[in-house]
Amino acid sequence: MKKVNVEDIKPGMILAEDIKSPRGQVLARVGEPVTAQQLLHMSYYGIDIVQVQDEDDVIDELGLEAPDDFVGESQSWRIQNSAEYKDFKRAYKKCAAKLKEIVDDFINNKSNLRGDDIIEDIHGVFERHATGLGIMSMMLNIQEIDDDTYEHSVNVAIISRVLGGWLGIKDPDELDVLTIAGLFHDIGKSQVPESILKKPGKLTTEEFFRMAEHPVLGYTLLQDQELDRRIKLAALQHHERCDGSGYPYGLTRTFIAPFSRVVAIADVYDAMTSDRVYRAGICPFEVIAQFKRQRANKYDVDMLMVFLSNIAQSYIGTGVILSDGSRGIITMVNKNALASPLIKIDDGSFIDLEDRNDLFIRALI
Numbered sequence: 001m002k003k004v005n006v007e008d009i010k011p012g013m014i015l016a017e018d019i020k021s022p023r024g025q026v027l028a029r030v031g032e033p034v035t036a037q038q039l040l041h042m043s044y045y046g047i048d049i050v051q052v053q054d055e056d057d058v059i060d061e062l063g064l065e066a067p068d069d070f071v072g073e074s075q076s077w078r079i080q081n082s083a084e085y086k087d088f089k090r091a092y093k094k095c096a097a098k099l100k101e102i103v104d105d106f107i108n109n110k111s112n113l114r115g116d117d118i119i120e121d122i123h124g125v126f127e128r129h130a131t132g133l134g135i136m137s138m139m140l141n142i143q144e145i146d147d148d149t150y151e152h153s154v155n156v157a158i159i160s161r162v163l164g165g166w167l168g169i170k171d172p173d174e175l176d177v178l179t180i181a182g183l184f185h186d187i188g189k190s191q192v193p194e195s196i197l198k199k200p201g202k203l204t205t206e207e208f209f210r211m212a213e214h215p216v217l218g219y220t221l222l223q224d225q226e227l228d229r230r231i232k233l234a235a236l237q238h239h240e241r242c243d244g245s246g247y248p249y250g251l252t253r254t255f256i257a258p259f260s261r262v263v264a265i266a267d268v269y270d271a272m273t274s275d276r277v278y279r280a281g282i283c284p285f286e287v288i289a290q291f292k293r294q295r296a297n298k299y300d301v302d303m304l305m306v307f308l309s310n311i312a313q314s315y316i317g318t319g320v321i322l323s324d325g326s327r328g329i330i331t332m333v334n335k336n337a338l339a340s341p342l343i344k345i346d347d348g349s350f351i352d353l354e355d356r357n358d359l360f361i362r363a364l365i
């Protein structure tokens with residue numbers, strides 16, 4: 001058991017105490033994996049320190065393959081067992097392997113870095129999956145425990161391209177530049193020792209500084225390559241934050257290139273969806289709530305709004321099981337409370353999750 005700052009808690013950690021609002025209403029229960037929505041409620045009530053169980057105990061207790069209570073019924077289960085997803089996974093793995101090959105060749109043999117080769121494969125993924133389950137919901141399911149820089153980079157490329165489309169970019173060449181910016185954003189990590197990249201647990205201050213050099217290292221690697229300048233800037237600026245809280249330079253919004261701002265959102269979204277202890281049933285509304293917990297001006301607010309509302313809207317009509325066991329359908333998403341949709345319960349009544357701090361979406365079905 002340990003005391004943790006609410007900001008450092010990730011959805012899926014198991015609480016070691018009941019968390020109550022100042023009026024005594026239970027916000028989250030001991031022994032249950034905490035959700036991003038509950039964390040949002042905690043920050044709302046100004047609760048900053050809570051007790052959680054140690055990670056190792058949780059992993060032992062639940063097993064990382066913890067069977068979801070709703071196995072066979074959840075949306076995740078259906079997606080992962082569909083033929084379309086299997087096809088997507090194959091194409092996706094191929095992209096990650098190819099990216100590794102290209103980057104290795106560039107680093108070891110000083111060959112020119114080219115994005116055109118792999119962009120064809122990414123086009124293939126988009127064309128085949130433009131309709132159907134939807135790339136974003138398949139992406140939520142593809143995350144694996146072991147995070148690999150190349151798979152992460154393919155994720156960021158795909159998410160950046162999707163967001164680019166939502167932002168109204170129609171020119172395919174522009175979308176390609178944005179996609180390649182995502183593919184190469186972390187190329188500087190190739191210069192950071194594996195022992196730091198793969199270190200489980202917290203980095204020491206010195207290791208953290210080594211890690212924080214990757215944007216500059218990436219830019220240096222890309223500098224002389226024949227690539228669009230925005231691709232190089234994304235490698236340099238994807239950890240900058242619009243409020244000046246990022247690194248390496250602490251730039252504010254106007255000084256961060258628009259494509260770098262897109263890649264920053266895609267990068268954080270990917271980290272949020274993969275960085276969890278308990279993995280059964282990933283709920284997109286939790287990811288939205290997690291973004292909402294952060295300072296409002298960290299990301300480009302207009303871009304973030306477009307991103308989160310598109311994600312939320314795409315789940316209208318989806319079935320849910322709520323934390324009290326009731327079932328219903330997501331019927332409406334309020335622009336001001338994207339993480340808390342309106343649910344039509346099977347008995348015909350409506351629940352607005354915005355008004356119900358005691359309830360959250362347990363699973364999508």
Ligand SMILES: [Fe+2]
Pocket residue numbers: 185186214238239
């Ligand atoms: Fe990075």
Ligand SMILES: [Fe+2]
Pocket residue numbers: 152156185186267
């Ligand atoms: Fe990244």
